[in-house]
């Protein structure tokens with residue numbers, strides 16, 4: 001953009017003067033800062049790979065204010081702390097590229113990152129602080145002990161507690177997400193466990209509601225983990241941020257319980273949103289044939305809006321079998 005002021009005989013004024021003071025030219029629009037290349041991993045960064053097999057890594061490189069320098073993309077990897085090796089990204093079309101992590105024995109650890117050259121900004125690194133901080137994958141066998149999305153393979157879990165409203169229920173979330181409740185389940189099959197699935201004022205009131213799993217046999221497991229997606233919101237109502245969400249494990253079928261995690265009464269994950277929790281079971285309880293988990297959500301004291309949900313529950317064992 002340019003502005004010019006023209007004076008003088010040719011412009012209709014042979015004499016006179018003009019004063020300008022405090023001149024400002026502005027635009028209401030924010031400056032648009034184009035990112036350069038947009039590099040991402042559509043399938044995520046692998047953290048666990050199968051032993052003795054290559055692992056594909058899918059990379060998306062979307063041109064923004066610049067273009068991708070053809071052939072410049074590299075996957076860098078280091079096995080068990082060794083020197084980095086590079087392998088080129090192979091174009092798949094549609095801005096997607098492919099490279100493979102190498103086959104490594106069970107128990108090996110692969111650190112890896114990507115480098116891509118943009119036509120004007122030079123080399124970009126993903127993750128940006130690599131090689132100081134890289135993606136890391138471990139080669140292990142993973143055996144699923146139980147996994148459920150709470151759809152067709154619904155386990156026979158039980159509920160308990162004395163809450164007047166908002167008891168745990170396996171259902172589609174029906175509240176539209178406008179009252180601290182999840183608008184939808186986590187893993188996309190519609191159903192999950194949640195406190196009071198109905199629309200409107202359907203949160204936990206005056207007591208605790210408890211969701212208990214079946215009993216699982218971990219006596220033959222090597223290094224089992226538990227993972228689940230959870231939702232917790234206690235920041236609404238007349239007395240926000242005063243109630244808790246407690247998760248516990250048992251190795252004796254529920255006779256005694258050990259805390260795994262406690263959410264609330266304050267903290268970053270008490271305002272709703274799905275978060276995935278993952279724990280190494282042997283960090284908390286002995287591996288027996290009577291493993292069990294329970295989730296307790298309560299509204300004690302003054303009335304608070306308390307909502308919780310659980311989805312994508314899985315217990316799996318990590319091992320190297322006979323080869324590790």
Ligand SMILES: [Ca+2]
Nearest residue numbers: 149185191311
């Ligand atoms: Ca689900």
Ligand SMILES: [Ca+2]
Nearest residue numbers: 195196202203
């Ligand atoms: Ca509810």
Ligand SMILES: [Ca+2]
Nearest residue numbers: 204205299304
């Ligand atoms: Ca309440």
Ligand SMILES: [Ca+2]
Nearest residue numbers: 299300302304
């Ligand atoms: Ca309360």
